[in-house]
Amino acid sequence: MANIDNTQLLRFTTAGSVDDGKSTLIGRLLYDSKSIFEDQLDAVKRSSERKGLRHVELAHLTDGLKDEREQGITIDVAYRYFATPKRKFIIADTPGHIQYTRNMVTGASTANLALILVDARKGVIEQTCRHSFIASLLQIPHLIVCVNKMDLVDYSEEAYNKIVEEYKEFAAKLEINDIRFIPISALKGDNVVNRSEAMSWFKGSTLLNTLETIHISSDQNHVDCRFPVQTVIRPHNDEYHDYRGYAGRVAGGIFKPGDEVTVLPSGLESKIKSIDTFDGKVEEAFSPMAVTITLEDEIDISRGDMIVRRNNQPQVAQGLDVMICWLNNKGPQLRAKYILKHTSNEVRAVLKEVLYKVDINTLHRIEEDKEIQMNDIFRVKMRSTKPLMIDSYRRNRVTGSLILIDEATNETVAAGMII
Amino acid sequence: MSKYFLNHIKELEAEALFVLREVFAQFENPAILFSGGKDSIVVTHLARKAFFPAKIPFTLLHVDTGHNFPETIAFRDALVKELGVKLAVGSVQESIDQGRVVEERGKNASRNALQTVTLLDTIEENKFDVCIGGGRRDEEKARAKERFFSHRDEFGQWDPKNQRSELWNIFNGKHHQGEHFRVFPISNWTEMDVWQYIDMENIAIPSLYIAHEREVVWRDNTWLPFSDFLTLRSGEKVERKQVRFRTLGDITITGGVESDADSLEKIVAEVAAARQTERGNRADDKRSETAMEDRKRDGYF
Numbered sequence: 201m202a203n204i205d206n207t208q209l210l211r212f213t214t215a216g217s218v219d220d221g222k223s224t225l226i227g228r229l230l231y232d233s234k235s236i237f238e239d240q241l242d243a244v245k246r247s248s249e250r251k252g253l254r255h256v257e258l259a260h261l262t263d264g265l266k267d268e269r270e271q272g273i274t275i276d277v278a279y280r281y282f283a284t285p286k287r288k289f290i291i292a293d294t295p296g297h298i299q300y301t302r303n304m305v306t307g308a309s310t311a312n313l314a315l316i317l318v319d320a321r322k323g324v325i326e327q328t329c330r331h332s333f334i335a336s337l338l339q340i341p342h343l344i345v346c347v348n349k350m351d352l353v354d355y356s357e358e359a360y361n362k363i364v365e366e367y368k369e370f371a372a373k374l375e376i377n378d379i380r381f382i383p384i385s386a387l388k389g390d391n392v393v394n395r396s397e398a399m400s401w402f403k404g405s406t407l408l409n410t411l412e413t414i415h416i417s418s419d420q421n422h423v424d425c426r427f428p429v430q431t432v433i434r435p436h437n438d439e440y441h442d443y444r445g446y447a448g449r450v451a452g453g454i455f456k457p458g459d460e461v462t463v464l465p466s467g468l469e470s471k472i473k474s475i476d477t478f479d480g481k482v483e484e485a486f487s488p489m490a491v492t493i494t495l496e497d498e499i500d501i502s503r504g505d506m507i508v509r510r511n512n513q514p515q516v517a518q519g520l521d522v523m524i525c526w527l528n529n530k531g532p533q534l535r536a537k538y539i540l541k542h543t544s545n546e547v548r549a550v551l552k553e554v555l556y557k558v559d560i561n562t563l564h565r566i567e568e569d570k571e572i573q574m575n576d577i578f579r580v581k582m583r584s585t586k587p588l589m590i591d592s593y594r595r596n597r598v599t600g601s602l603i604l605i606d607e608a609t610n611e612t613v614a615a616g617m618i619i
Numbered sequence: 620m621s622k623y624f625l626n627h628i629k630e631l632e633a634e635a636l637f638v639l640r641e642v643f644a645q646f647e648n649p650a651i652l653f654s655g656g657k658d659s660i661v662v663t664h665l666a667r668k669a670f671f672p673a674k675i676p677f678t679l680l681h682v683d684t685g686h687n688f689p690e691t692i693a694f695r696d697a698l699v700k701e702l703g704v705k706l707a708v709g710s711v712q713e714s715i716d717q718g719r720v721v722e723e724r725g726k727n728a729s730r731n732a733l734q735t736v737t738l739l740d741t742i743e744e745n746k747f748d749v750c751i752g753g754g755r756r757d758e759e760k761a762r763a764k765e766r767f768f769s770h771r772d773e774f775g776q777w778d779p780k781n782q783r784s785e786l787w788n789i790f791n792g793k794h795h796q797g798e799h800f801r802v803f804p805i806s807n808w809t810e811m812d813v814w815q816y817i818d819m820e821n822i823a824i825p826s827l828y829i830a831h832e833r834e835v836v837w838r839d840n841t842w843l844p845f846s847d848f849l850t851l852r853s854g855e856k857v858e859r860k861q862v863r864f865r866t867l868g869d870i871t872i873t874g875g876v877e878s879d880a881d882s883l884e885k886i887v888a889e890v891a892a893a894r895q896t897e898r899g900n901r902a903d904d905k906r907s908e909t910a911m912e913d914r915k916r917d918g919y920f
């Protein structure tokens with residue numbers, strides 16, 4: 201058994217269309233890493249036989265709901281799990297059609313790596329650009345481009361290189377520093393878990409090896425100290441009579457007892473007295489730890505407040521410049537009020553002005569047509585009824601993100617990234 | 620490697636604590652769906668950690684089918700006493716007596732499906748606006764698309780095609796009067812994670828999970844525990860075997876596996892080597908390929 205003390209969690213997202221082999225690739229990863237149980241495999245064998253297929257359709261391993269199995273499409277984000285002795289993996293599996301942009305955005309929001317599939321016969325197509333752009337917009341730090349179906353182009357190095365060049369040219373527009381390329385065949389298993397004999401010209405690592413070793417521990421922001429207060433803990437019992445702790449999850453930076461802190465939005469100052477957990481006090485708390493902070497002074501703090509370091513503070517603002525992905529059938533209403541959730545804060549906000557829409561296939565700005573529909577991505581000026589403690593999304597994915605909720609239906613209608 | 624990272628179990632724990640605190644902050648009257656199984660025990664343990672040094676601010680809600688393992692009830696009562704929390708019990712027997720549901724007949728009859736009515740009635744009676752469950756996305760394919768915060772309409776139904784988008788860790792628990800939520804703090808855990816965590820934290824679990832000798836009957840490729848509720852069919856016989864249970868449901872439908880894993884460490888090793896999913900021994904999931912999805916749509920756990 202591996203030592204669990206050092207196994208990290210890697211969350212990655214995949215996006216693909218019906219026929220580019222995404223489900224097959226995930227099925228292959230699960231199958232070759234021995235994460236499939238016999239009864240699951242038996243069920244897939246049975247359904248493959250019913251469909252009259254001669255091979256076991258690995259893609260069926262990932263089809264979740266009844267409607268999807270009937271229609272052969274993935275309609276929502278599905279989460280898959282597998283583990284190797286080195287790492288645990290969570291896959292957010294999302295469909296790739298343009299009408300599913302919102303699902304891709306959802307899957308990408310929690311991922312630290314994106315897998316982009318390119319069909320070796322087709323090269324970089326509109327969809328490849330769309331998936332890559334969403335990964336970049338959501339600030340996923342690592343991207344792996346799998347050039348799939350290499351078996352259908354005779355495992356040609358030249359075909360592969362051409363696609364890599366094509367992609368790099370497009371990727372110059374993206375904000376992702378770590379992009380890697382791997383030629384694979386998900387169907388045949390080349391370079392997924394096992395090295396490909398047919399592509400000995402490829403000297404890089406296999407997909408699984410890359411997933412296992414890619415450096416992710418510096419993906420978190422350990423510089424800007426941010427602690428959004430979720431709830432106040434007051435035990436009201438004899439042992440902890442005067443205890444007042446602020447529970448939350450560190451959203452950035454490293455907090456230590458003795459740190460001089462400021463509480464926002466009040467601006468009141470104090471010092472950290474202790475950082476408590478059920479397992480005892482800790483000397484340091486960093487993202488994404490869930491802890492309870494106590495302060496030296498009795499000051500009035502409640503949910504929605506943020507504890508920060510005195511010399512490094514977020515912006516406190518009511519006017520917001522936000523890139524939004526619209527998630528709802530009903531388009532946005534200018535000047536209508538929405539509930540805005542940002543960290544543990546909840547305020548009301550209005551959309552004041554749409555600046556431009558983004559063509560997610562080309563990254564071009566569309567300034568003439570500002571009619572917003574579901575799945576559109578656009579930049580907007582907003583105003584909130586109360587000040588929010590914000591960072592740019594690029595700087596911090598926790599304090600830079602927000603959602604909008606329709607007051608009448610309670611549905612989550614938009615995802616926003618603060619610019 | 621930088622020292623500023625959490626291993627996968629600690630990261631999953633932090634995520635769950637965050638979710639539990641969101642439930643407390645966003646809802647009026649939360650309950651933990653407590654089955655006495657390992658997943659709900661882990662959720663209860665996490666709730667204890669999330670609000671320490673205060674008490675767990677949730678009621679434990681148990682749906683008693685009347686077909687429980689006696690060990691489960693004893694374990695539940697001891698835990699409630701230790702934690703000093705409130706317990707609410709919904710009784711399937713009472714639902715049957717009141718004519719709210721009709722007992723299944725036939726050779727594979729169980730009270731599994733009947734629980735849904737009792738559960739929804741109990742939620743309504745106690746005015747719970749959220750129930751926290753131990754459901755995990757790796758358990759079953761219909762669960763793979765479940766949200767952390769899962770909205771239920773006024774009939775308690777789940778609509779998988781019309782779920783709210785869930786982005787980052789910003790959870791939307793807004794609901795109208797009469798609607799409620801199911802929240803799953805350990806959505807991202809696997810069976811292996813749960814066992815490693817139980818071992819790491821030394822969490823008490825019912826003895827049923829640990830290998831023990833018991834009277835069992837071989838049926839549908841699994842060792843069903845012999846009890847008053849089981850009628851032998853021709854050719855079947857009661858045998859004594861060393862077994863353990865990987866999940867705990869009703870005594871009528873939960874099959875055991877032969878095992879000599881008599882410690883948490885051995886269980887972790889056994890789970891790591893397992894070639895069958897844990898629900899592979901659950902008759903309730905075997906009824907059809909979409910059994911779980913269908914029950915969930917109706918308001919099941």
